[in-house]
Amino acid sequence: MKKTIDIITLGCSKNLVDSEQLIRQLEEVGYNVTHDPERPQGEIAVINTCGFIGDAKEESINMILEFAQAKEEGELEQLFVMGCLSERYLKELSIEIPQVDKYYGKFNWKELLNDLGKSYHQELEPERTLTTPKHYAYLKISEGCDRTCSYCAIPIITGKHVSRPIEEILEEVEYLVSTGVKEFQVIAQELTYYGIDLYKKQMLPELVERIADISGVEWIRLHYAYPAHFPTDLFRVMREKNNVCKYMDIALQHISDNMLSMMRRQVTKVETYNLIEQFRKEVPGIHLRTTLMVGHPGETEKDFEELKEFVRKVRFERMGAFAYSEEEGTYSARKYKDSITEDVKQQRLDELMSIQQEISTELCAAKIGQKLKVIIDRIEGDYYIGRSEFDSPEVDPEILIKQDEKELEIGQFYKIQVIGSDEFDLYGTVI
Known part of the structure; x- marks a missing residue:
């Protein structure tokens, strides 16, 4: 045996x-x-x-x-x-x-x-046994990170950024498509740095364009971008390629110049606001996902108020947040005192997520009546569970469709009309 x-x-x-x-x-x-x-x-x-x-x-x-x-x-x-x-x-x-x-x-x-x-x-080497549903896969395009954010231990663990060659990635995509994969979550510790080590320039737009040209690739979704020196040619690719989802996961962490400087983020408040404005102007309908941090050493009440104003003003379609956790060996662990109490960190985290919950509820309700292309992931209870191009697996809202309405196939796309919503999820009916 x-x-x-x-x-x-x-x-x-x-x-x-x-x-x-x-x-x-x-x-x-x-x-x-x-x-x-x-x-x-x-x-x-x-x-x-x-x-x-x-x-x-x-x-x-x-x-x-x-x-x-x-x-x-x-x-x-x-x-x-x-x-x-x-x-x-x-x-x-x-x-x-x-x-x-x-x-x-x-x-x-x-x-x-x-x-x-x-x-x-x-x-x-290009082959994997998928642990996800057979219609989607994660596609890792690089390892490591050359950024020096104060709080982050990833570069200590994984070392410097190492891009995979484009041809190797394309070979893997073609293999996965041959096994039935239709949707690709493109992942890296830092997507926008892709190609600098191998090709001496940012190559993410070209890579995404070439993946999009492979027959059978229905959706490409991008995860973990960095705001400084963003490769703006990607806007063109997102507009021109129908199978590149209007979705960007870009971790911004904070907005006050004081915190961005202490966090060593290499970007300013004004540049951050301008980048978000550019995203929404260049790629109409884009859904932005971000992650924010509270309680980093040095975060004052004023800094936190700026962060709350930022969340209210920008109205992210998707947002997560976490409290600072000191990691040994990082710049902040060496240079700063972790002086903000756990109670204050948790209070700020709860407050920030409460603001986002209201925004999410409103944005979900605004989708009622819209028609969306949806892929079906699974059956749960009385519902088929699906996602639109704006929803990444595991982390984003889902679309629930009553099972008794019509027999649907896992891994297939359907046209759905949104008929209801709650704080995070939508309810739909098949058109």
Whole structure:
């Protein structure tokens, strides 16, 4: 009988892509592989960890401890750990949790095949076993980051920005389209830097244009852009290519010049407002997703009031926020005192998200009566759950369609009329 390996992925979609590549390799050499099983039952477990902020690190450590205990109790033969947490804390983890057979970093997980007595199959590089629904996939175009934001540990963990060659990315897209993928979430730690290391210039617009020209690519959605030195030719590509979603995920973090300077964001308040205005002028109907931070050292009440005004004024279609968490080794951990109390951070976070909740409710209600192209992801309860071009999986609102209305197919597109809304989601009927 084939041995079963349970792979558990924590953290972001970039980790998920690594897990999917590993699953494909393990299946090729004869293993049964399950991903994020509700009840792990394999003889071997691989935990792909996150090391970004405190909560994520805690979740990863707790997961390792849980499986280490299962191994001690004889329920597990081997336990392996990979990803960002072990990249950052390899020595410490090896000492603290010795039940793990081997720790790998973020980039050397291919050694796992050799340690299992198998070979890594180079010829399968573009191939992955998707853990998402078969109609969409995440497409990682680079690793690492050259930005020096004060609070961020990512460059410490993943190193400098490394772009993948365009031809390699296009080959992967063509392979995924051949397996039935229609929708691509293009991801990187920092999209706008793509190409500078390889081609000596920003190549994101050209890359997106070339992906859009591949037959079978229905939707392309862009995640994790940076506001400074934004490649404005991308506006043209978004306007001209119908399969490039009018959607941009651009983490802005703050708006006051004081905070942008302390955060080392290389952009000003005026430049940020101008960029948002340019987005909405150049790409009519675009939906902007952003992430904001409260409680960074030095954030005054005045800074926070500016941030609230920014959210009210810009009315982001999609917005998330989080409280500052000091990360060792970062610029802010070395240079600033984390003097804002956790209570104040939480209060500011709640206040900001409350403002956004009102905005989101109003924006959703304004969509009633609109007709949208929607892809169906799954069935849940009495509803088909779908998304429009403005909705990324996992993080954005969804569109609910009554199941008894008409039989719909998972992974297919339908024309939907919006008939209702709540704080975050829409209700639709098939036209």
